[in-house]
Amino acid sequence: MDNFDVIIVGGGLAGLTAAIHLRRENYSVAVFESKQYPHHKVCGEYISNEVTPYLTFLGVSLPQTFQLNEMLLSTEKGEALRAKLPMGGFGISRYTLDNLLYQRALDLGATVFFNSVSSISYENDNFKIGVEPGKEYGCKFVIGAYGKRGVLDKDLQRDFIQLKSPWLGVKAHYKLDSFPDNLVAIHNFRGGYGGLSKTENGAVNFCYLVSYDSFKKEKDIAGFNQNIIARNPYLGTFLNDAEMLFDRPLSIGQISFHKKKPVQKHVIMCGDTAGLIHPLCGNGMAMAIHSAKIASELIHAYFKNGLQNRTRLEKDYETQWNNVFAKRLWMGRQLQDLLLNPKLSNLAMGILANSPYIVNKLIKNTHGQIIQC
Numbered sequence: 001m002d003n004f005d006v007i008i009v010g011g012g013l014a015g016l017t018a019a020i021h022l023r024r025e026n027y028s029v030a031v032f033e034s035k036q037y038p039h040h041k042v043c044g045e046y047i048s049n050e051v052t053p054y055l056t057f058l059g060v061s062l063p064q065t066f067q068l069n070e071m072l073l074s075t076e077k078g079e080a081l082r083a084k085l086p087m088g089g090f091g092i093s094r095y096t097l098d099n100l101l102y103q104r105a106l107d108l109g110a111t112v113f114f115n116s117v118s119s120i121s122y123e124n125d126n127f128k129i130g131v132e133p134g135k136e137y138g139c140k141f142v143i144g145a146y147g148k149r150g151v152l153d154k155d156l157q158r159d160f161i162q163l164k165s166p167w168l169g170v171k172a173h174y175k176l177d178s179f180p181d182n183l184v185a186i187h188n189f190r191g192g193y194g195g196l197s198k199t200e201n202g203a204v205n206f207c208y209l210v211s212y213d214s215f216k217k218e219k220d221i222a223g224f225n226q227n228i229i230a231r232n233p234y235l236g237t238f239l240n241d242a243e244m245l246f247d248r249p250l251s252i253g254q255i256s257f258h259k260k261k262p263v264q265k266h267v268i269m270c271g272d273t274a275g276l277i278h279p280l281c282g283n284g285m286a287m288a289i290h291s292a293k294i295a296s297e298l299i300h301a302y303f304k305n306g307l308q309n310r311t312r313l314e315k316d317y318e319t320q321w322n323n324v325f326a327k328r329l330w331m332g333r334q335l336q337d338l339l340l341n342p343k344l345s346n347l348a349m350g351i352l353a354n355s356p357y358i359v360n361k362l363i364k365n366t367h368g369q370i371i372q373c
């Protein structure tokens, strides 16, 4: 059986960041990822600037792209407010970003397997990872970075997997040169909301989140776009003027925002596997990268600084994870509940439109600080 210091399940932002960080410290690292790179993912593709110095520290060279520092928020009826994003972010497609991290992980000597992990078992202070078809790998630590929800959540008997996850995500890139370079626009519609912003090659990403209840009343994505989304005047104009660059939109189902445990059966969970923030807050990518940093530093401390105590490492990870992310996730939940309630959303937007102070506070509380290296 092949053995590694650390096996990372899932090669998205969290998994690849952890692989890069740990390879820089010379640990033997394997990443298991079910899809080849590069690939598109359902995501708003606005990433907070809090990650930039850390990505530079990891040696990831980001391409020239658009700085996004202004937000436009509109209700279903088109009432809108604008606000500055104090820290701001940048627009980059997951097609490019995940592939950049993958290349960096390879350059540093990480082993990347393109397989789905089907089981994780812990015995005698070590792990066995089961991979289809019937192969096993061993390691001291497992980082679970396999995203929002998957078969492994059943295998690890995670509580949230029993609960309904009634959200659907849809995304496609569009050509619309007149779309402002620095804008993140978030527009409400019945049962959901969608974000618009430019990515590194000038394509405008339109990504939305919608409840199944709202979506299932229409036949398909085209029908939903035409009959529901286009009722928001901003989105109606966008869909009318823009040209879709994908053959068809990408979609994912069963998106879960339920509370999860950052450590389960000794597996250290990073990114969405530990908890997904509502996309309205535009911060899941930064949280994925940040959580990978916290996990990698604690694993390094375990091996190098004499911590050598798994229980302590797990407790420290839980504490740090909660300190950094729990409040943001809570704020995200409250904001989403408010903005998806048609009556409250109009009222709230009316108040917010006249209260730049409250808007700035909300933006601050759903974003993090620059990640210190």
Ligand SMILES: Cc1cc2nc3c(=O)[nH]c(=O)nc-3n(C[C@H](O)[C@H](O)[C@H](O)COP(=O)(O)OP(=O)(O)OC[C@H]3O[C@@H](n4cnc5c(N)ncnc54)[C@H](O)[C@@H]3O)c2cc1C
Residues within 6 Å of the ligand: 009, 010, 011, 012, 013, 014, 015, 032, 033, 034, 035, 041, 042, 043, 044, 045, 046, 047, 048, 115, 116, 117, 118, 145, 146, 147, 148, 150, 151, 152, 169, 170, 195, 207, 208, 209, 255, 270, 271, 272, 273, 276, 277, 279, 282, 283, 284, 285, 286, 288
């Ligand atoms: C509609 C929507 C819009 C969003 N918009 C934004 C935004 O604008 N800005 C932002 O910051 N965040 C946004 N987010 C959140 C953001 O996309 C996530 O927080 C981020 O992708 C988390 O990265 P991750 O590495 O945890 O997971 P992922 O990027 O999902 O990576 C998980 C990886 O694990 C792999 N995998 C899964 N199971 C297995 C297995 N068993 N074996 C091997 N590999 C496996 C998958 O193929 C995948 O590549 C949005 C989310 C949604 C749903």
